[in-house]
Amino acid sequence: MNWTDIQQWESAPLQTYAAECDSNQRKLQSVGEALASPLNSLTGSGQTVKAAKAALRKQITAIEKEVNFLISSAEIASEGAQGINEVRANADDAKQLAQSWNMTIDSSGNVSIDAAQVKRLKKAGKNILDIKYMVDTAQKRVNTALTQAQKLVDSLSQKLASLEAGTFDNHVHYSTTIKSRPTLPPAGASAQENASWWNSLSDDDKQWMINQHPDIIGNLEGVDYTSRNQANRIMLPRLQKQAKEELDAFVAKMNPHMSGPEFEEFMRLSARVKALDEIDKTLKRDSDGVPRFLMQLDASGPNILAAVSQNNPDDADHIGVIVPGMTTSVAGSIQEYDGHAKVMREAAEKAAGPGQKVAMVEFFGYDAPPGVLEASNTDMAQAGAKKLSGFLTGIDAAREHGAGDAHITVAAHSYGSTTAGIAATLVGDGVIDDLVQFGSPGSGVQDVAEFHVPEGHTYVSAAPYLEDVVQGLGPDDSFGKNPTKMPGYKHLSGKTVPTSLMPLFDKHSSYFRKDTQANRDIASVIGGKPNV
Known part of the structure:
Protein backbone atom coordinates (compact mmCIF):
# COMPACT_ATOMS: atom_id res chain seq x y z
CA MET A 1 0.00 0.00 0.00
CA ASN A 2 1.61 3.28 -1.07
CA TRP A 3 0.65 6.92 -1.50
CA THR A 4 0.00 6.61 -5.22
CA ASP A 5 -2.42 3.71 -4.70
CA ILE A 6 -4.80 5.55 -2.40
CA GLN A 7 -5.04 8.54 -4.73
CA GLN A 8 -7.14 6.33 -6.99
CA TRP A 9 -9.67 5.38 -4.32
CA GLU A 10 -13.25 6.63 -4.62
CA SER A 11 -16.11 5.90 -2.25
CA ALA A 12 -18.98 6.69 -4.64
CA PRO A 13 -19.06 3.27 -6.40
CA LEU A 14 -19.21 1.46 -3.06
CA GLN A 15 -21.95 3.79 -1.79
CA THR A 16 -23.94 3.15 -4.96
CA TYR A 17 -23.42 -0.60 -4.66
CA ALA A 18 -24.50 -0.58 -1.00
CA ALA A 19 -27.67 1.32 -1.92
CA GLU A 20 -28.42 -1.14 -4.73
CA CYS A 21 -27.95 -4.07 -2.37
CA ASP A 22 -30.30 -2.46 0.16
CA SER A 23 -32.93 -1.84 -2.49
CA ASN A 24 -32.69 -5.34 -3.98
CA GLN A 25 -32.80 -7.15 -0.64
CA ARG A 26 -35.96 -5.25 0.32
CA LYS A 27 -37.63 -6.31 -2.92
CA LEU A 28 -36.59 -9.92 -2.35
CA GLN A 29 -37.86 -9.81 1.22
CA SER A 30 -41.28 -8.84 -0.14
CA VAL A 31 -41.18 -11.76 -2.54
CA GLY A 32 -40.09 -14.11 0.24
CA GLU A 33 -42.92 -12.98 2.51
CA ALA A 34 -45.39 -13.41 -0.35
CA LEU A 35 -44.20 -16.99 -0.95
CA ALA A 36 -44.25 -17.85 2.75
CA SER A 37 -47.95 -17.05 2.97
CA PRO A 38 -49.17 -19.83 0.61
CA LEU A 39 -46.66 -22.23 2.17
CA ASN A 40 -48.29 -21.76 5.57
CA SER A 41 -51.77 -22.08 4.10
CA LEU A 42 -51.15 -25.38 2.31
CA THR A 43 -52.68 -28.27 4.21
CA GLY A 44 -52.98 -31.97 3.58
CA SER A 45 -50.58 -34.88 3.20
CA GLY A 46 -51.02 -35.81 -0.44
CA GLN A 47 -48.13 -35.99 -2.90
CA THR A 48 -49.30 -32.88 -4.72
CA VAL A 49 -49.30 -30.81 -1.52
CA LYS A 50 -45.91 -32.21 -0.47
CA ALA A 51 -44.42 -31.41 -3.88
CA ALA A 52 -45.84 -27.87 -3.79
CA LYS A 53 -44.47 -27.28 -0.29
CA ALA A 54 -41.04 -28.61 -1.29
CA ALA A 55 -40.95 -26.34 -4.34
CA LEU A 56 -41.95 -23.31 -2.29
CA ARG A 57 -39.41 -24.11 0.44
CA LYS A 58 -36.68 -24.40 -2.18
CA GLN A 59 -37.57 -21.01 -3.62
CA ILE A 60 -37.84 -19.42 -0.18
CA THR A 61 -34.49 -20.88 0.93
CA ALA A 62 -32.82 -19.48 -2.17
CA ILE A 63 -34.38 -16.07 -1.50
CA GLU A 64 -33.31 -16.13 2.17
CA LYS A 65 -29.76 -16.94 1.15
CA GLU A 66 -29.70 -14.15 -1.43
CA VAL A 67 -31.24 -11.60 0.96
CA ASN A 68 -28.64 -12.35 3.61
CA PHE A 69 -25.90 -12.15 0.99
CA LEU A 70 -27.16 -8.73 -0.14
CA ILE A 71 -27.46 -7.48 3.46
CA SER A 72 -23.92 -8.62 4.17
CA SER A 73 -22.63 -7.11 0.94
CA ALA A 74 -24.27 -3.78 1.77
CA GLU A 75 -22.67 -3.73 5.23
CA ILE A 76 -19.22 -4.49 3.84
CA ALA A 77 -19.59 -1.94 1.04
CA SER A 78 -20.78 0.67 3.57
CA GLU A 79 -17.74 0.06 5.74
CA GLY A 80 -15.55 0.44 2.66
CA ALA A 81 -17.24 3.70 1.65
CA GLN A 82 -16.83 5.29 5.08
CA GLY A 83 -13.26 4.02 5.33
CA ILE A 84 -12.35 5.50 1.97
CA ASN A 85 -13.91 8.84 2.94
CA GLU A 86 -11.75 8.92 6.06
CA VAL A 87 -8.61 7.94 4.13
CA ARG A 88 -9.27 10.50 1.43
CA ALA A 89 -9.96 13.24 3.97
CA ASN A 90 -6.47 12.83 5.44
CA ALA A 91 -4.90 12.39 2.02
CA ASP A 92 -6.58 15.51 0.64
CA ASP A 93 -5.50 17.43 3.74
CA ALA A 94 -1.90 16.47 3.14
CA LYS A 95 -2.11 17.42 -0.54
CA GLN A 96 -3.67 20.81 0.23
CA LEU A 97 -1.02 21.56 2.82
CA ALA A 98 1.71 20.49 0.40
CA GLN A 99 0.32 22.77 -2.28
CA SER A 100 -0.09 25.73 0.09
CA TRP A 101 3.41 25.42 1.49
CA ASN A 102 5.22 24.24 -1.67
CA MET A 103 6.01 20.80 -0.27
CA THR A 104 6.48 17.56 -2.20
CA ILE A 105 4.95 14.15 -1.46
CA ASP A 106 6.65 11.26 -3.27
CA SER A 107 5.00 8.00 -4.33
CA SER A 108 5.91 6.34 -1.02
CA GLY A 109 4.35 9.16 1.00
CA ASN A 110 7.46 10.98 2.13
CA VAL A 111 6.91 14.72 2.61
CA SER A 112 9.79 17.09 1.91
CA ILE A 113 10.54 20.72 1.18
CA ASP A 114 13.72 21.95 -0.42
CA ALA A 115 15.88 24.81 0.80
CA ALA A 116 14.86 27.10 -2.06
CA GLN A 117 11.18 26.77 -1.11
CA VAL A 118 11.99 27.41 2.55
CA LYS A 119 13.80 30.57 1.52
CA ARG A 120 10.83 31.75 -0.56
CA LEU A 121 8.39 31.03 2.28
CA LYS A 122 10.55 32.94 4.76
CA LYS A 123 10.66 35.89 2.38
CA ALA A 124 6.87 35.70 2.20
CA GLY A 125 6.74 36.12 5.98
CA LYS A 126 6.45 32.48 7.06
CA ASN A 127 8.13 31.54 10.32
CA ILE A 128 10.61 28.63 10.17
CA LEU A 129 8.77 26.96 13.06
CA ASP A 130 5.49 27.26 11.15
CA ILE A 131 7.13 25.71 8.09
CA LYS A 132 8.45 22.79 10.16
CA TYR A 133 5.04 22.35 11.79
CA MET A 134 3.29 22.17 8.43
CA VAL A 135 5.78 19.63 7.06
CA ASP A 136 5.30 17.52 10.18
CA THR A 137 1.51 17.93 9.98
CA ALA A 138 1.41 16.91 6.32
CA GLN A 139 3.61 13.88 7.05
CA LYS A 140 1.35 12.92 9.95
CA ARG A 141 -1.70 13.13 7.66
CA VAL A 142 0.02 11.00 5.02
CA ASN A 143 1.01 8.40 7.62
CA THR A 144 -2.50 8.37 9.07
CA ALA A 145 -4.03 7.90 5.63
CA LEU A 146 -1.67 5.04 4.80
CA THR A 147 -2.32 3.33 8.14
CA GLN A 148 -6.09 3.74 7.73
CA ALA A 149 -5.87 2.38 4.19
CA GLN A 150 -3.99 -0.75 5.22
CA LYS A 151 -6.37 -1.44 8.12
CA LEU A 152 -9.34 -0.97 5.78
CA VAL A 153 -7.91 -3.36 3.19
CA ASP A 154 -7.21 -5.97 5.87
CA SER A 155 -10.69 -5.64 7.37
CA LEU A 156 -12.50 -5.78 4.04
CA SER A 157 -10.40 -8.71 2.85
CA GLN A 158 -11.25 -10.68 5.97
CA LYS A 159 -14.95 -9.92 5.69
CA LEU A 160 -15.10 -10.73 1.99
CA ALA A 161 -13.41 -14.06 2.68
CA SER A 162 -16.02 -14.78 5.36
CA LEU A 163 -18.79 -13.80 2.97
CA GLU A 164 -17.45 -16.16 0.31
CA ALA A 165 -17.15 -18.96 2.85
CA GLY A 166 -20.69 -18.37 4.08
CA THR A 167 -19.59 -17.55 7.63
CA PHE A 168 -20.12 -13.77 7.69
CA ASP A 169 -22.53 -12.68 10.44
CA ASN A 170 -24.65 -9.73 9.28
CA HIS A 171 -26.50 -9.62 12.65
CA VAL A 172 -29.84 -9.63 10.80
CA HIS A 173 -30.30 -13.37 10.19
CA TYR A 174 -33.14 -12.90 7.74
CA SER A 175 -35.57 -15.79 7.40
CA THR A 176 -39.23 -16.00 6.43
CA THR A 177 -39.74 -19.42 7.97
CA ILE A 178 -37.54 -19.46 11.10
CA LYS A 179 -38.35 -16.39 13.14
CA SER A 180 -35.18 -15.32 14.92
CA ARG A 181 -34.44 -11.86 16.21
CA PRO A 182 -31.50 -9.79 14.98
CA THR A 183 -28.46 -9.28 17.18
CA LEU A 184 -26.66 -6.04 17.93
CA PRO A 185 -23.72 -5.16 15.68
CA PRO A 186 -20.25 -5.49 17.21
CA ALA A 187 -19.05 -2.62 19.40
CA GLY A 188 -16.44 -1.53 16.86
CA ALA A 189 -18.85 -1.28 13.92
CA SER A 190 -18.70 1.99 11.98
CA ALA A 191 -21.62 4.38 11.68
CA GLN A 192 -22.07 3.29 8.06
CA GLU A 193 -22.14 -0.39 9.04
CA ASN A 194 -24.67 0.36 11.78
CA ALA A 195 -26.82 2.33 9.33
CA SER A 196 -26.74 -0.48 6.78
CA TRP A 197 -27.59 -3.07 9.47
CA TRP A 198 -30.46 -0.98 10.85
CA ASN A 199 -31.83 -0.28 7.39
CA SER A 200 -31.95 -4.02 6.68
CA LEU A 201 -34.25 -4.77 9.61
CA SER A 202 -37.99 -5.07 9.30
CA ASP A 203 -40.11 -2.48 11.12
CA ASP A 204 -41.10 -5.19 13.61
CA ASP A 205 -37.46 -6.08 14.31
CA LYS A 206 -36.52 -2.40 14.68
CA GLN A 207 -39.26 -1.92 17.26
CA TRP A 208 -38.16 -5.07 19.07
CA MET A 209 -34.56 -3.77 19.22
CA ILE A 210 -35.77 -0.38 20.52
CA ASN A 211 -37.82 -2.06 23.25
CA GLN A 212 -35.15 -4.59 24.22
CA HIS A 213 -32.04 -2.41 23.94
CA PRO A 214 -33.09 1.24 24.29
CA ASP A 215 -29.85 2.16 26.06
CA ILE A 216 -27.80 1.01 23.06
CA ILE A 217 -30.09 1.96 20.16
CA GLY A 218 -30.54 5.47 21.58
CA ASN A 219 -26.82 6.17 21.21
CA LEU A 220 -25.92 3.98 18.24
CA GLU A 221 -24.41 6.17 15.51
CA GLY A 222 -25.98 5.41 12.14
CA VAL A 223 -29.47 4.68 13.48
CA ASP A 224 -32.17 7.16 12.42
CA TYR A 225 -33.23 9.77 14.98
CA THR A 226 -36.90 8.89 15.00
CA SER A 227 -35.83 5.53 16.40
CA ARG A 228 -33.14 6.95 18.68
CA ASN A 229 -35.56 9.50 20.07
CA GLN A 230 -38.03 6.73 20.92
CA ALA A 231 -35.31 4.64 22.58
CA ASN A 232 -33.95 7.59 24.57
CA ARG A 233 -37.42 8.58 25.76
CA ILE A 234 -37.83 5.03 27.08
CA MET A 235 -34.53 5.42 28.94
CA LEU A 236 -35.12 8.91 30.33
CA PRO A 237 -37.61 8.02 33.13
CA ARG A 238 -35.59 4.92 34.00
CA LEU A 239 -32.44 7.01 34.36
CA GLN A 240 -34.28 9.68 36.33
CA LYS A 241 -35.47 7.06 38.83
CA GLN A 242 -32.01 5.48 39.02
CA ALA A 243 -30.23 8.82 39.53
CA LYS A 244 -32.58 9.86 42.33
CA GLU A 245 -32.17 6.51 44.07
CA GLU A 246 -28.37 6.79 43.83
CA LEU A 247 -28.44 10.31 45.28
CA ASP A 248 -30.81 9.30 48.11
CA ALA A 249 -28.66 6.28 48.95
CA PHE A 250 -25.52 8.42 49.04
CA VAL A 251 -27.12 11.03 51.30
CA ALA A 252 -28.49 8.35 53.64
CA LYS A 253 -25.04 6.95 54.40
CA MET A 254 -23.23 10.29 54.71
CA ASN A 255 -22.27 11.99 57.97
CA PRO A 256 -23.65 15.51 58.56
CA HIS A 257 -20.19 16.96 57.84
CA MET A 258 -19.01 15.83 54.41
CA SER A 259 -15.35 15.73 53.46
CA GLY A 260 -14.19 17.50 50.31
CA PRO A 261 -14.35 14.39 48.07
CA GLU A 262 -17.71 13.43 49.58
CA PHE A 263 -19.13 16.87 48.84
CA GLU A 264 -17.84 16.66 45.26
CA GLU A 265 -19.59 13.31 44.82
CA PHE A 266 -22.77 14.73 46.31
CA MET A 267 -22.66 17.62 43.83
CA ARG A 268 -22.00 15.25 40.91
CA LEU A 269 -24.92 12.99 41.80
CA SER A 270 -27.15 16.03 42.31
CA ALA A 271 -26.10 17.35 38.89
CA ARG A 272 -27.07 14.03 37.26
CA VAL A 273 -30.55 14.28 38.77
Missing part, protein backbone atom coordinates in the same frame (compact mmCIF):
# COMPACT_ATOMS: atom_id res chain seq x y z
CA LYS A 274 -30.88 17.87 37.64
CA ALA A 275 -29.53 17.13 34.15
CA LEU A 276 -32.13 14.44 33.52
CA ASP A 277 -34.90 16.67 34.83
CA GLU A 278 -33.69 19.52 32.60
CA ILE A 279 -33.77 17.22 29.56
CA ASP A 280 -37.34 16.26 30.45
CA LYS A 281 -38.34 19.93 30.69
CA THR A 282 -36.63 20.72 27.39
CA LEU A 283 -38.48 17.95 25.57
CA LYS A 284 -41.78 19.27 26.94
CA ARG A 285 -41.10 22.61 25.29
CA ASP A 286 -42.54 21.09 22.12
CA SER A 287 -45.80 22.79 23.12
CA ASP A 288 -44.50 25.63 20.91
CA GLY A 289 -45.36 23.43 17.91
CA VAL A 290 -41.77 22.41 17.16
CA PRO A 291 -41.03 18.76 18.01
CA ARG A 292 -37.92 17.97 20.07
CA PHE A 293 -35.88 14.86 19.30
CA LEU A 294 -33.64 13.34 21.96
CA MET A 295 -30.83 12.36 19.62
CA GLN A 296 -28.46 11.22 22.34
CA LEU A 297 -28.75 10.32 26.03
CA ASP A 298 -25.48 9.03 27.43
CA ALA A 299 -25.35 8.18 31.14
CA SER A 300 -22.25 5.96 30.89
CA GLY A 301 -19.80 8.53 32.23
CA PRO A 302 -19.62 10.62 35.39
CA ASN A 303 -21.83 13.32 33.83
CA ILE A 304 -25.02 13.08 31.78
CA LEU A 305 -24.41 13.88 28.10
CA ALA A 306 -27.17 14.57 25.60
CA ALA A 307 -28.16 16.13 22.29
CA VAL A 308 -31.59 17.57 21.49
CA SER A 309 -32.83 18.68 18.09
CA GLN A 310 -35.64 21.04 17.22
CA ASN A 311 -37.31 19.34 14.24
CA ASN A 312 -36.40 15.90 12.94
CA PRO A 313 -32.86 15.50 11.55
CA ASP A 314 -34.10 12.51 9.55
CA ASP A 315 -35.90 14.64 6.97
CA ALA A 316 -34.51 18.17 7.40
CA ASP A 317 -32.90 19.90 4.43
CA HIS A 318 -30.46 21.74 6.71
CA ILE A 319 -29.04 20.55 10.03
CA GLY A 320 -27.28 23.02 12.30
CA VAL A 321 -25.25 21.67 15.22
CA ILE A 322 -24.54 24.16 18.02
CA VAL A 323 -21.44 23.30 20.07
CA PRO A 324 -21.34 25.26 23.36
CA GLY A 325 -18.26 26.22 25.33
CA MET A 326 -16.85 26.70 28.83
CA THR A 327 -19.12 26.31 31.90
CA THR A 328 -21.95 24.77 29.87
CA SER A 329 -23.53 21.47 30.85
CA VAL A 330 -26.77 19.57 30.47
CA ALA A 331 -27.69 20.36 34.07
CA GLY A 332 -27.02 24.07 33.84
CA SER A 333 -27.44 25.04 30.22
CA ILE A 334 -29.66 22.84 28.04
CA GLN A 335 -32.82 24.91 28.49
CA GLU A 336 -30.89 28.12 27.83
CA TYR A 337 -29.44 26.62 24.66
CA ASP A 338 -32.86 25.39 23.59
CA GLY A 339 -33.73 29.09 23.52
CA HIS A 340 -30.56 29.86 21.54
CA ALA A 341 -31.41 27.04 19.12
CA LYS A 342 -34.91 28.44 18.62
CA VAL A 343 -33.55 31.89 17.72
CA MET A 344 -30.94 30.39 15.39
CA ARG A 345 -33.42 27.99 13.77
CA GLU A 346 -35.97 30.67 13.04
CA ALA A 347 -33.32 32.90 11.48
CA ALA A 348 -31.96 29.96 9.45
CA GLU A 349 -35.47 29.14 8.20
CA LYS A 350 -35.83 32.71 6.95
CA ALA A 351 -32.48 32.47 5.20
CA ALA A 352 -33.26 29.06 3.66
CA GLY A 353 -36.59 30.18 2.27
CA PRO A 354 -40.03 28.56 1.87
CA GLY A 355 -40.22 24.79 1.78
CA GLN A 356 -36.80 24.28 3.38
CA LYS A 357 -36.81 22.47 6.73
CA VAL A 358 -34.16 23.27 9.35
CA ALA A 359 -33.28 21.02 12.28
CA MET A 360 -31.25 22.76 14.99
CA VAL A 361 -29.25 20.58 17.35
CA GLU A 362 -28.08 21.48 20.86
CA PHE A 363 -24.99 19.29 21.30
CA PHE A 364 -24.13 18.57 24.91
CA GLY A 365 -22.39 15.33 24.01
CA TYR A 366 -19.03 16.30 25.50
CA ASP A 367 -17.76 17.49 28.87
CA ALA A 368 -17.05 21.21 28.52
CA PRO A 369 -14.60 22.86 30.93
CA PRO A 370 -16.38 23.80 34.17
CA GLY A 371 -14.03 26.74 34.77
CA VAL A 372 -11.09 28.82 33.59
CA LEU A 373 -8.45 26.39 34.88
CA GLU A 374 -9.80 23.48 32.83
CA ALA A 375 -10.29 25.78 29.83
CA SER A 376 -6.66 26.88 29.89
CA ASN A 377 -5.64 23.82 27.86
CA THR A 378 -7.21 21.72 25.10
CA ASP A 379 -7.43 18.38 26.93
CA MET A 380 -11.22 18.55 27.13
CA ALA A 381 -11.43 19.88 23.56
CA GLN A 382 -9.41 16.91 22.28
CA ALA A 383 -11.64 14.44 24.13
CA GLY A 384 -14.79 16.31 23.08
CA ALA A 385 -13.69 16.43 19.44
CA LYS A 386 -13.67 12.63 19.25
CA LYS A 387 -17.25 12.50 20.54
CA LEU A 388 -18.42 15.31 18.27
CA SER A 389 -16.82 13.81 15.17
CA GLY A 390 -18.51 10.47 15.90
CA PHE A 391 -21.85 12.21 16.40
CA LEU A 392 -21.56 14.10 13.11
CA THR A 393 -20.47 10.97 11.26
CA GLY A 394 -23.57 9.27 12.64
CA ILE A 395 -25.86 11.98 11.26
CA ASP A 396 -24.22 11.70 7.85
CA ALA A 397 -24.49 7.89 7.81
CA ALA A 398 -28.12 7.86 8.96
CA ARG A 399 -29.05 10.31 6.21
CA GLU A 400 -27.17 8.44 3.50
CA HIS A 401 -29.17 5.31 4.33
CA GLY A 402 -32.38 7.28 4.87
CA ALA A 403 -33.78 10.37 3.19
CA GLY A 404 -30.50 11.24 1.51
CA ASP A 405 -27.71 13.71 2.18
CA ALA A 406 -28.46 16.84 4.23
CA HIS A 407 -26.62 20.15 4.46
CA ILE A 408 -24.79 19.96 7.82
CA THR A 409 -23.35 23.07 9.49
CA VAL A 410 -21.39 23.07 12.73
CA ALA A 411 -21.92 26.39 14.56
CA ALA A 412 -19.52 26.49 17.50
CA HIS A 413 -19.05 29.05 20.26
CA SER A 414 -16.10 29.87 22.52
CA TYR A 415 -14.23 26.76 23.78
CA GLY A 416 -16.72 24.74 21.74
CA SER A 417 -15.31 26.33 18.58
CA THR A 418 -11.88 24.89 19.36
CA THR A 419 -13.50 21.52 20.07
CA ALA A 420 -15.38 21.71 16.77
CA GLY A 421 -12.26 22.77 14.87
CA ILE A 422 -10.38 19.72 16.09
CA ALA A 423 -13.42 17.54 15.31
CA ALA A 424 -13.39 18.91 11.75
CA THR A 425 -9.94 17.36 11.29
CA LEU A 426 -11.24 13.93 12.37
CA VAL A 427 -14.37 13.41 10.26
CA GLY A 428 -14.37 11.89 6.80
CA ASP A 429 -15.01 13.72 3.55
CA GLY A 430 -18.56 14.97 3.05
CA VAL A 431 -19.63 14.97 6.71
CA ILE A 432 -19.34 18.70 7.51
CA ASP A 433 -20.51 21.04 4.77
CA ASP A 434 -19.92 24.32 6.64
CA LEU A 435 -18.04 25.29 9.80
CA VAL A 436 -18.79 28.52 11.69
CA GLN A 437 -16.69 29.55 14.70
CA PHE A 438 -17.60 32.55 16.85
CA GLY A 439 -16.14 34.03 20.02
CA SER A 440 -13.31 31.60 19.39
CA PRO A 441 -10.18 31.31 21.57
CA GLY A 442 -8.57 29.31 18.76
CA SER A 443 -9.50 27.54 15.56
CA GLY A 444 -8.01 24.19 16.57
CA VAL A 445 -5.63 24.21 13.58
CA GLN A 446 -2.72 26.15 12.13
CA ASP A 447 -4.05 26.15 8.56
CA VAL A 448 -7.62 25.82 7.21
CA ALA A 449 -6.40 23.04 4.91
CA GLU A 450 -6.30 20.82 8.02
CA PHE A 451 -10.10 20.90 8.21
CA HIS A 452 -12.06 18.18 6.44
CA VAL A 453 -14.43 20.86 5.21
CA PRO A 454 -14.88 21.96 1.57
CA GLU A 455 -12.61 24.83 0.58
CA GLY A 456 -14.30 28.18 1.08
CA HIS A 457 -16.78 26.84 3.66
CA THR A 458 -15.12 27.97 6.89
CA TYR A 459 -16.59 31.08 8.52
CA VAL A 460 -15.83 33.27 11.51
CA SER A 461 -17.98 35.77 13.38
CA ALA A 462 -16.20 38.08 15.79
CA ALA A 463 -17.31 41.06 17.82
CA PRO A 464 -14.76 43.91 18.10
CA TYR A 465 -11.81 42.52 20.04
CA LEU A 466 -12.06 44.80 23.07
CA GLU A 467 -15.66 43.67 23.52
CA ASP A 468 -14.85 39.95 23.27
CA VAL A 469 -11.28 39.36 24.36
CA VAL A 470 -11.77 35.57 24.40
CA GLN A 471 -11.04 35.64 20.66
CA GLY A 472 -7.60 34.23 20.00
CA LEU A 473 -6.95 33.98 23.74
CA GLY A 474 -5.64 30.40 23.63
CA PRO A 475 -1.98 29.75 22.76
CA ASP A 476 -1.60 29.17 19.02
CA ASP A 477 0.44 25.98 19.43
CA SER A 478 -2.37 24.18 21.29
CA PHE A 479 -5.62 26.05 20.60
CA GLY A 480 -4.78 26.78 16.97
CA LYS A 481 -4.54 30.18 15.40
CA ASN A 482 -7.13 32.88 15.86
CA PRO A 483 -9.70 32.35 13.06
CA THR A 484 -10.23 36.12 12.78
CA LYS A 485 -6.65 36.45 11.53
CA MET A 486 -6.23 33.23 9.53
CA PRO A 487 -6.30 33.11 5.73
CA GLY A 488 -9.07 30.97 4.26
CA TYR A 489 -11.94 32.14 6.46
CA LYS A 490 -14.95 34.07 5.25
CA HIS A 491 -15.86 36.83 7.68
CA LEU A 492 -19.44 37.15 8.91
CA SER A 493 -20.73 40.18 10.77
CA GLY A 494 -19.67 40.56 14.40
CA LYS A 495 -22.40 43.10 15.21
CA THR A 496 -24.31 41.89 18.23
CA VAL A 497 -25.62 43.93 21.18
CA PRO A 498 -24.73 47.48 22.26
CA THR A 499 -21.72 47.75 24.56
CA SER A 500 -22.45 48.05 28.28
CA LEU A 501 -20.29 48.59 31.36
CA MET A 502 -18.28 45.37 30.86
CA PRO A 503 -16.74 45.94 27.43
CA LEU A 504 -14.01 43.28 27.60
CA PHE A 505 -16.45 40.37 27.82
CA ASP A 506 -19.79 42.02 27.09
CA LYS A 507 -20.30 40.51 23.66
CA HIS A 508 -18.77 37.08 24.14
CA SER A 509 -22.14 35.40 24.69
CA SER A 510 -24.23 37.74 22.53
CA TYR A 511 -23.92 35.96 19.18
CA PHE A 512 -27.16 34.11 19.88
CA ARG A 513 -29.18 37.30 20.39
CA LYS A 514 -32.26 37.57 18.20
CA ASP A 515 -32.27 40.04 15.29
CA THR A 516 -28.58 40.90 15.57
CA GLN A 517 -26.60 40.91 12.33
CA ALA A 518 -24.12 38.39 13.75
CA ASN A 519 -26.92 35.96 14.51
CA ARG A 520 -28.52 36.45 11.11
CA ASP A 521 -25.19 35.88 9.37
CA ILE A 522 -24.43 32.68 11.27
CA ALA A 523 -27.98 31.46 10.59
CA SER A 524 -27.59 32.30 6.90
CA VAL A 525 -24.81 29.73 6.65
CA ILE A 526 -26.96 27.12 8.40
CA GLY A 527 -29.76 27.90 5.97
CA GLY A 528 -27.46 27.40 2.99
CA LYS A 529 -27.40 31.03 1.83
CA PRO A 530 -24.39 32.74 3.46
CA ASN A 531 -24.44 36.54 3.76
CA VAL A 532 -20.93 36.87 2.32
